[in-house]
Amino acid sequence: MKRAQDLPVFCPNKGLRAAVALAALAVAPVQAQAQTIEASVGSGWQLQWNDEFDQADVDPTKWGWESNCWGGGNNELQCYTDRKKNSFIEDGKLIIRAHKETYFGSSELKEVNPDAEKKYLPYTSARLRTLNKGDWTYGRFEIRAKLPAGQGMWPAIWMLPSDQRYGGWAAGGEIDIVEGVSMDPADPNKVVYGTLHYGAQWPGNVHSGEGYTFQDGKDPTTGFHTYAIEWGDDEIRWYIDETHFATQRASGWYSHAKDSAGVKREVGGSAPFDQPFHLLLNLAVGGNWPGSPDDSVEFPKQMEVDFVRVFSCPDSPESLSSCASISELATVNVGKKAPRLINAIDFDPDFIKAQVVDVFADESIAPFQENYFSNDGSVDIETIAVEGRGNVAQVTFNTNQGGAYWQGTEGFDFGDFKALEFDLRVVSDPRASGGMMFKVDCQYPCSTGDVPLETAPVGEWRAMRFEFSELVRRAGSTLDIRNIDTPLVILPTWDNQQGVVLQIDNLRIVR
Ligand SMILES: [Ca+2]
Numbered sequence: 001m002k003r004a005q006d007l008p009v010f011c012p013n014k015g016l017r018a019a020v021a022l023a024a025l026a027v028a029p030v031q032a033q034a035q036t037i038e039a040s041v042g043s044g045w046q047l048q049w050n051d052e053f054d055q056a057d058v059d060p061t062k063w064g065w066e067s068n069c070w071g072g073g074n075n076e077l078q079c080y081t082d083r084k085k086n087s088f089i090e091d092g093k094l095i096i097r098a099h100k101e102t103y104f105g106s107s108e109l110k111e112v113n114p115d116a117e118k119k120y121l122p123y124t125s126a127r128l129r130t131l132n133k134g135d136w137t138y139g140r141f142e143i144r145a146k147l148p149a150g151q152g153m154w155p156a157i158w159m160l161p162s163d164q165r166y167g168g169w170a171a172g173g174e175i176d177i178v179e180g181v182s183m184d185p186a187d188p189n190k191v192v193y194g195t196l197h198y199g200a201q202w203p204g205n206v207h208s209g210e211g212y213t214f215q216d217g218k219d220p221t222t223g224f225h226t227y228a229i230e231w232g233d234d235e236i237r238w239y240i241d242e243t244h245f246a247t248q249r250a251s252g253w254y255s256h257a258k259d260s261a262g263v264k265r266e267v268g269g270s271a272p273f274d275q276p277f278h279l280l281l282n283l284a285v286g287g288n289w290p291g292s293p294d295d296s297v298e299f300p301k302q303m304e305v306d307f308v309r310v311f312s313c314p315d316s317p318e319s320l321s322s323c324a325s326i327s328e329l330a331t332v333n334v335g336k337k338a339p340r341l342i343n344a345i346d347f348d349p350d351f352i353k354a355q356v357v358d359v360f361a362d363e364s365i366a367p368f369q370e371n372y373f374s375n376d377g378s379v380d381i382e383t384i385a386v387e388g389r390g391n392v393a394q395v396t397f398n399t400n401q402g403g404a405y406w407q408g409t410e411g412f413d414f415g416d417f418k419a420l421e422f423d424l425r426v427v428s429d430p431r432a433s434g435g436m437m438f439k440v441d442c443q444y445p446c447s448t449g450d451v452p453l454e455t456a457p458v459g460e461w462r463a464m465r466f467e468f469s470e471l472v473r474r475a476g477s478t479l480d481i482r483n484i485d486t487p488l489v490i491l492p493t494w495d496n497q498q499g500v501v502l503q504i505d506n507l508r509i510v511r
Pocket residue numbers: 052053054091092093305306307
């Protein structure tokens with residue numbers, strides 16, 4: 001439900017043959033009585049929990065309402081309320097209805113805090129969840145729903161951990177079964193997304209996911225479709241109707257949770273997706289990902305949910321292997337590699353009294369260690385010997401969306417220092433065009449912002465020097481030189497990076 005830009009998109013027609021074969025296996029008829037409800041694909045599933053929404057009112061033993069004007073952590077524009085005008089049952093369906101109306105409520109997620117500041121937002125909607133009423137680990141989760149189109153509409157069917165065992169978002173994980181983001185009513189091939197969020201607590205969180213393109217006249221905004229995941233201990237699979245379109249595996253997700261001493265540790269196994277999670281259904285309006293509604297959007301808008309069904313697989317409750325429906329045509333998303341944890345590094349606290357603080361000379365120096373982030377691949381950082389220089393750090397971008405950086409265990413006071421220096425050589429740059437950037441971070445989002453680098457011709461070294469006084473004065477810079485934790489982030493221009501190889505040497509902070 002949080003930011004997930006730039007996800008790859010699955011087109012079902014690419015895999016039509018096997019998708020049809022999978023559909024032929026889906027023989028289980030769906031019947032009205034809870035006792036005989038079967039999963040829409042696979043066999044051996046046992047219904048564990050469901051709501052068909054065929055009673056008069058939303059069942060408070062199954063659903064709780066969140067009521068706040070918090071904005072979802074994404075600057076969303078709706079207040080969530082528990083009023084019937086925002087969520088109710090009609091014709092066997094749960095309706096979550098967004099209205100354009102100014103509302104006044106708590107600006108905090110935890111609406112129970114009596115001291116929370118209140119604020120106005122221009123829309124209302126609803127967010128229902130099963131927390132402490134329906135909490136599950138592993139199984140098949142099926143939700144039949146119709147999603148709203150329109151700029152700024154952000155319907156979501158998703159899951160969050162039911163306790164804070166691994167720490168705050170997203171160290172504990174988030175499973176997005178389906179999200180629609182500003183779907184254009186005129187688009188005949190609308191895209192929805194299935195995504196995982198994991199990693200460390202924000203801002204150390206990462207995400208990986210896949211889009212699914214509706215084709216052949218099928219439309220998630222005019223018809224009902226069944227959105228499902230099969231969540232096992234080693235694999236999570238995403239389904240739309242009978243089509244398995246995406247897979248992610250435990251080898252591609254991780255959790256860097258904080259232990260009782262506040263130290264980050266890598267949790268093994270299938271963490272964070274090995275704990276009880278609950279379901280959330282909501283219709284957000286606006287926010288960082290979809291942007292705001294425009295004049296073309298006529299309110300009210302609504303998401304309709306025909307049913308929510310949770311199945312277990314009694315013969316293989318954790319692996320789900322005896323019940324699973326797996327298509328070889330589904331996209332396997334490799335996920336993200338866990339970055340090296342730096343908080344266990346021993347270092348001399350007096351390092352900062354030196355005339356020159358080396359960050360990398362012939363190796364990375366404690367407390368600063370090299371690392372990378374990436375949305376769509378990996379960045380290799382190696383220490384290699386180069387004639388005349390001892391060792392240098394060689395950075396290879398196998399991605400179009402990543403960066404290399406040197407980061408400390410905390411923010412350090414470089415207030416008495418004058419400049420950042422490093423030597424840079426572009427070893428290879430296969431791009432037709434595109435620049436190079438660097439940043440200094442003071443516990444992101446505190447940062448210089450992107451600073452363009454004038455590199456030497458390919459193969460030649462150039463010495464770089466940047467005065468902190470200049471970096472502080474740059475437009476958009478929020479650099480605080482008394483709290484620098486990341487002396488260097490370096491990256492080719494975003495979305496255009498693949499194949500670039502850099503070498504960096506003598507990265508240091510000088511008086
Ligand atoms: Ca129903």
